[in-house]
Amino acid sequence: MLAASSVEMRKVNKYYGKFQALKDVDLSIPPGKVTCLIGPSGSGKSTLLRCINFLEEYDSGEVRIDGQLIGYDAPNKKMSGRKLREMRRSIGIVFQQFNLWPHMTAKENVAEGLIRVRRMSKADADRRASEALAKVGLADKFASHPSRLSGGQQQRVAIARAIAMEPKLMLFDEPTSALDPELVGEVLSVMRTLADEGMTMVVVTHEMGFAAHVADQVGFMEKGELIDIGSPDRILHRPQDARIQSFLRTYHERNSF
Amino acid sequence: MFSLAVFFQSFGPLFWAARYTLLISVLGIGLGIVIGTLICAARLSPYPQLRSFAGIWVSFLRGVPLLVQLLVFYYALPVIGLDVPAMVAAVVVVGICASAYISEIWRGAIAALPKGQAEAADAIGMTPVDVWTRVILPQAVALSLPALINELILLVKASSLVSVVGILEITRASQAQAATTFRPLEVYIAAACIYLLINLCLAALGRYIEHRTNV
Numbered sequence: 001m002l003a004a005s006s007v008e009m010r011k012v013n014k015y016y017g018k019f020q021a022l023k024d025v026d027l028s029i030p031p032g033k034v035t036c037l038i039g040p041s042g043s044g045k046s047t048l049l050r051c052i053n054f055l056e057e058y059d060s061g062e063v064r065i066d067g068q069l070i071g072y073d074a075p076n077k078k079m080s081g082r083k084l085r086e087m088r089r090s091i092g093i094v095f096q097q098f099n100l101w102p103h104m105t106a107k108e109n110v111a112e113g114l115i116r117v118r119r120m121s122k123a124d125a126d127r128r129a130s131e132a133l134a135k136v137g138l139a140d141k142f143a144s145h146p147s148r149l150s151g152g153q154q155q156r157v158a159i160a161r162a163i164a165m166e167p168k169l170m171l172f173d174e175p176t177s178a179l180d181p182e183l184v185g186e187v188l189s190v191m192r193t194l195a196d197e198g199m200t201m202v203v204v205t206h207e208m209g210f211a212a213h214v215a216d217q218v219g220f221m222e223k224g225e226l227i228d229i230g231s232p233d234r235i236l237h238r239p240q241d242a243r244i245q246s247f248l249r250t251y252h253e254r255n256s257f
Numbered sequence: 258m259f260s261l262a263v264f265f266q267s268f269g270p271l272f273w274a275a276r277y278t279l280l281i282s283v284l285g286i287g288l289g290i291v292i293g294t295l296i297c298a299a300r301l302s303p304y305p306q307l308r309s310f311a312g313i314w315v316s317f318l319r320g321v322p323l324l325v326q327l328l329v330f331y332y333a334l335p336v337i338g339l340d341v342p343a344m345v346a347a348v349v350v351v352g353i354c355a356s357a358y359i360s361e362i363w364r365g366a367i368a369a370l371p372k373g374q375a376e377a378a379d380a381i382g383m384t385p386v387d388v389w390t391r392v393i394l395p396q397a398v399a400l401s402l403p404a405l406i407n408e409l410i411l412l413v414k415a416s417s418l419v420s421v422v423g424i425l426e427i428t429r430a431s432q433a434q435a436a437t438t439f440r441p442l443e444v445y446i447a448a449a450c451i452y453l454l455i456n457l458c459l460a461a462l463g464r465y466i467e468h469r470t471n472v
Contacts, residue, residue, distance in 0.1 A: 053380055091380075092380075095377065100377075112383075112391065116383050117381055117387075162381070
């Protein structure tokens with residue numbers, strides 16, 4: 001069983017100039033559970049997710065990882081870079097566009113953080129990187145550069161890069177949105193394995209099937225607000241709010257033929 | 258009549274002079290890379306004074322012709338009591354002038370990298386120094402190699418301007434040769450051939466490096 005983190009968000013607000021991207025968002029993410037965030041584009045799902053590791057700097061409110069505030073020491077007093085880096089070491093993130101480093105092989109992409117951040121020896125880092133790549137089913141691709149890999153393979157390398165750091169919390173920012181449809185499955189199955197191992201996961205996604213079958217809770221966002229959060233069954237099959245009903249209706253219409 | 262004999266005889270002294278052309282270009286681009294990197298760092302720094310200094314540096318050096326910069330520098334030094342050999346003055350001016358272009362080449366290459374590259378490194382807790390040395394710069398350098406080779410080719414041609422401060426590089430040597438043989442056409446065509454040869458070699462080198470870094 002992995003050590004798993006919890007996240008508590010209280011009254012989180014985020015502005016881009018005058019535009020309010022997040023409005024008083026409260027969200028509890030229990031340890032070892034999978035939380036999926038759904039909603040229309042531009043609703044603030046990714047922004048909210050990126051506030052959890054402070055890649056996006058929230059303007060007010062609190063984001064706590066295992067009780068510890070991230071990004072700030074006190075209201076309006078930014079945390080030191082060193083302290084923030086320390087906290088980020090145990091939070092993995094997987095991006096929509098993979099963001100692999102193209103000048104490094106798959107194994108080097110995974111080993112880089114182990115060597116630079118974890119201060120592991122090259123040999124130990126290589127061993128750990130190989131294990132992580134084997135875990136995502138890429139044991140035969142150690143020496144490949146990202147440009148030689150399919151989108152699904154690149155995303156699995158990105159997941160290996162994150163899990164090799166032994167995070168206690170994994171964030172997924174639309175991990176399958178940039179993939180061709182036939183490559184989505186391989187990425188989702190790796191994510192499902194992680195979920196089964198008890199990793200705390202927050203997943204921004206348009207994959208309703210994944211949300212319905214893997215998530216412990218599903219949150220729906222619109223216009224910077226968390227409209228509702230609850231069991232997948234309640235949110236996806238018996239939605240109370242008209243905005244969720246309308247979003248799901250559009251989704252079903254688009255996906256039926 | 259075009260004299261082939263004069264044409265071929267000109268190559269000897271001009272090749273000999275080409276060593277100054279190459280020396281000035283190569284040292285110039287070396288100095289330009291060092292200063293250009295610092296200027297680019299200043300331009301991207303969080304300090305407004307450094308940023309505006311770098312901005313002025315680039316605008317000024319790009320806005321004044323190299324020939325005028327050379328003359329000003331060469332004649333200004335004795336006024337402030339510095340006796341600098343012409344060769345040193347030439348390399349310094351060519352290097353400073355190149356630094357303006359090179360800092361812009363770096364800046365463009367860095368700006369061309371997707372934001373996610375640095376974000377992925379930040380997110381796993383890499384220090385800013387590691388983010389720059391391991392993720393951003395290796396990619397920016399590879400991206401800018403073609404532009405840097407191009408800049409070197411421009412410098413080889415621009416180095417003909419240092420003939421005005423008395424350095425016997427290809428252009429100055431061909432002027433001397435033309436004056437003694439009274440066959441300017443043959444001599445200058447020979448000079449053109451030598452410049453062309455140097456730059457074709459540099460372009461081939463550029464293609465080779467580009468090919469190597471692509472794989």
